[in-house]
Amino acid sequence: MGLLSDPNRRKAITSLLTRLNTPICVVCYLAGIAWFMGLAFEPFTLRTYMSENAMGSTMVEERFPSGERALATAREFAAHKKKVGGMPVDWLVKTMRAQGLEVFTQSFSRNLPFPDESKERFVVRGTNVYGILRAPRAPRTEALVLSAPCSPGNSNNQAVGLLLGLAQYFRSQIYWAKDIIFLVNEHDLIGVQAWLEGYHHTNITGMGYTPLQGRAGSIQAALSLELNSDVVTSLDLVLEGLNGQLPNLDLANLFHAFCQKLGILCTIQGKLQRSDWDTVEGYTHSAQTMLLMVLKQASGRPWGEHGLFLRYHIEAASIRGVNSFRQYKTDATSIGRLFEGMVRKLNNLLERLHQSYFFYLMPSLTRFVSIGYYMPAFGLLTTILLLRALDLWVHLGTPTPVTEDGVGEGESPSSPGLLSVLTPVVISHLTGVALYTLPVLSQEMAVEHFPVSETEAVVLTAIAIYTAGLALPHNTHRLISGEGTEQGWRVLKLVALLYLAVLLGCTALINFSLGFILAVTLVPAAACVTPHVPKALSAVAMVLLSPGCTILYCVFLFQELQEVPVSLAEGWMLFLSVISQGILDHALYGSLVYPLLALLVYPCWLLFWNILFWK
């Protein structure tokens, strides 16, 4: 402050910042990217450790014996599922009741805003079945949830079988301190959403459901099970939930600890742990793992059934059995034991999981990057926006080199009116509103006039509005305020820069990955754009760095990282389905990525587009 209250030194600092603005920005950008990529380098990360004492030191002996029986139950379940052609509600109720659980059902219905082509559903009706194991001498205040989806076709039967097997084994044990809810849900995430909304008696997504009859107090943790084969080679842990929320890191630690104990191969993002961190391959491997996590988190989708629990402050993870062609196989008994161990340790919890981190990235299952380590990478990127804003501010304050100390800035003849700044802001936001509302609203009209299906109609309308937005706003401000001035675009850019900085900052606090990915593409565009650069070239660059194209790159990158690279045409199809999924996620589960992009990020980018075509 002493530094700033001295006019001479202040002047020196501002002149330094304005003179060296561009080099500093470039350095910041590169440093930010480098910092981020460095996070995957093992010596820079922390080893995971169990923070929760109640789970760490207590010994649990796993004795689940009946893996084979669980598989037999799975086959029986499959037969009944086939016979009924869906969820065998009656059979499940009967089986669970025979095991001594309190069984309840919940039916739900949901009309999707437009047909979901990837899952082939439009009007969804289904039933959830859940059985509650009442803990002896416990007053129904706390519960754990074990869930398995009843998926269409022949998948996931083993998960339900194992769930029922575990229920039977757990029922005869005396040590439970929390009630355990065994949930078999239909229509995967929609079923879970209906069940959770019913359990918490809320309705945030317009779901129709019957009220739940049985409850078990506040749910402390949930595990979701996905298993497609009798034996598996490895188990994959899925953490990314709705809006990029993650469960407490201790849950991941717990999973890893039991995999180690029982000798089960465990992966995260489908990638095994490697020990050769000092080689290029080792580094690439962990960078890939981390990037996959970042991309998944940025998508804001629930990547498993657990994702929806997180909204209710229930720590949850999905565990997915993977059967590849490796030699090493794990049978159902071991998987059952893994779950038994995990549930017993969760049962030992005295408090909710809260000791460990909630904000982290995982370059491998034993390493993590906490929020304190990854935030500087983002901070470096946003600094650029602030530096550019400062530069503009200083330039605006000293319109002519003659005037001293910026006294006359208010009376400057070229001072732009409020309208000339406000008009583009309002118009681009209206475009955003159109992008948010029109695709779903106008699908019927589009289907009538064009030979497309509803889903295609929605996606293509979205793209059309997005593209139309490029043509619209850059001429509009002149309708009101006449010719744009040199000062005008500077003020607009200043406003836009600060707007973008605040927007990205808030996004990154909630969902770091989304904020970072947007910053990587939007910041260079925002920093460089002026009306004086070559128009055609810059326009191409701007479009390439727009939010829509960012999604496209992410699709390709994701496929590349998953080691299933796609051709351009396939990538484009994937891109279209990602957009429709994003809109659906918003409507079905309340994911916020689509409204964020449509209502805030895209209009903000349009402001910069506007500056480029400032006349």
Add this chain to the structure above:
Amino acid sequence: MAALSRKWDPLFVLVLGSLVFSCKGDVLKTSNDRTESISATKIEESSPQAADLGDLRQSDEAESNEDRKAFTPPPPNDQFQEEMVIRPLYSGDIYASFQFRTQWDTDFLHDGKKAVSHYRLFPKSLGQVLSKFSVRELHISFTQGYWRTMQWGQPFIPSPPGAELWVWFHHTVTDVDGNWKELTNVLSGIFCASLNFIDSTNTVEPSASFKPLGLGNATDHRFLRYATLPREIVCTENLTPWKKLLPCGSKAGLAVLMKSEKLFHSSFHSQAVHIRPVCKDWQCTSTAWELRQTLNVVFDLYTSGQGKKEWSLFKMFSRTLTEACPLASSSKIYVDVTDNPGGELFDLSPSSPLISTAVVLGDRRTYSVYDLTKKETFGQLRSLNLLLRWKGESDDMLRPPLHAERYVSGFGLQKGEIHTCLYNSHPYRAYPVLLLDSLPWYLRLYVHTLTVTSKTRENKPSYIHYQPSKDRLRPHLLEMLVQLPPHSVTEVTVQFERALLKWTEYTPDPNHGFYIGSSVISALVPSIVAMDTNSTRDRPLFSSFFPTKEESSYFMRVYTEPLLVNLPTPDFSMPYNVICLTCTVVAVGYGSFYNLLTRTFQVDEPSAPLAKRLANIIRRLRGVPLL
């Protein structure tokens, strides 16, 4: 003891009484034998006693008193009865309920006369408490687990999870709160429980829900105190002092079954002590004190029974019975065989010729009775091991006419909503229930959001008593009388805001959440007997047109589950970081702002070069004008 005292001189009885306590040798054996003949005649007419086991409110003590009076010429000052009811439950679990009743014709509350100093069967520790704190009625229960009404039907004596204490003080007490405070601390010592955590923040004075169960017509609820500790954990350290209150301890009689390793290997465990004044005789000319100790336990089919529907005393308690408590005037086991009239559902061995029927909890029940004071009950092996073995599948249970559940809805840590659902399963009768909710002050209730709906229509309570909370002083008290339409769900909802506590007010495990005690639903429920049209068959037609009063409805109390509510919790593991951050912000921010605000800015004269200053000094010395 009743039988003994008849034969010998009353003075001698006292001596013997103390002897019996210390050594139970041959004397006890003889006493047992002598009781036999009398008890045999008594058992035939045991139905009024069976009835009173169910409902505390039914005042048929007078009748049974009269019974006893008929064959006890020099009336003993006190007497002790013990009994156990075994009820097989539809779920395959088994419910065992013990009741021990000590009655003493004395008056603790007479301050004018000499204080009661000689205690025989009545525990001295409790007697002294009663007289010291002028307690009129005392009910305390410790429960571990939640009674599952939908699986198990209705309990004989309901109790909420955790500890519950309610006390009516004598109307002469001036400082009720002071007495209450001391009483809770004393009881805390007697029962080894954390009752000392009862203070003004969890004590309420219900206006309607808790009426005295004993004699007296006290209606002024200023003398009533009610508190629950939902978090109280009940274990062996609470059981031992409870057993010590029994005249025979756990040495003889039914109490030998109470081995804690089995009692706590169960689905539900509840122990209680009820003290109240009752009528001494038929005319009710004077009062006697009744101490009722009850213990209820439910054994689980899967964890205790290995999934087999086969129960025996040994399997349940890992003990068999060999004798009655020698001090007991009656000692009986009742087994509920209502659903097993012809023995087609389960085998009961050894079978008992004694059958007793009674209307219990609005339902006509049949019991097999085993009188432990009779020698032949124990058979050849001189030990009684009741065995219930199922033969067929039992059909579904009749839904209990009233049950309730409660939960917190919503998510996030700012607001929430408490839902209490009251289910009236009666097919055609509507009846009113009293709902009592006592909520801690840190849930800030939005009382304007209180809604009562049944069948999607608003149901206006006919009586509402609401006492708002005061922060850190007293809880919310909400009592209302709601009419439940037949065959309906009535939902009572109220929104609340979660308060941010002071950092010292958090429990050591703040992330576990805070417990909210059960709501209490009290009702006179229309009984199933009145619904049963078949009952006309075995009764004369003229007796059955108008339902009789004691059969048409019965009193029932239902407790909902306690709630666990998370409050906004600061991250206690980071005080250091917080302190560092705040200090830095304060030091840097405050310091420099203060500096900027208070500094007076002035134009700084550039100081003259050194040569000029030297020249000026010389000039001043010379007296010429400065440069």
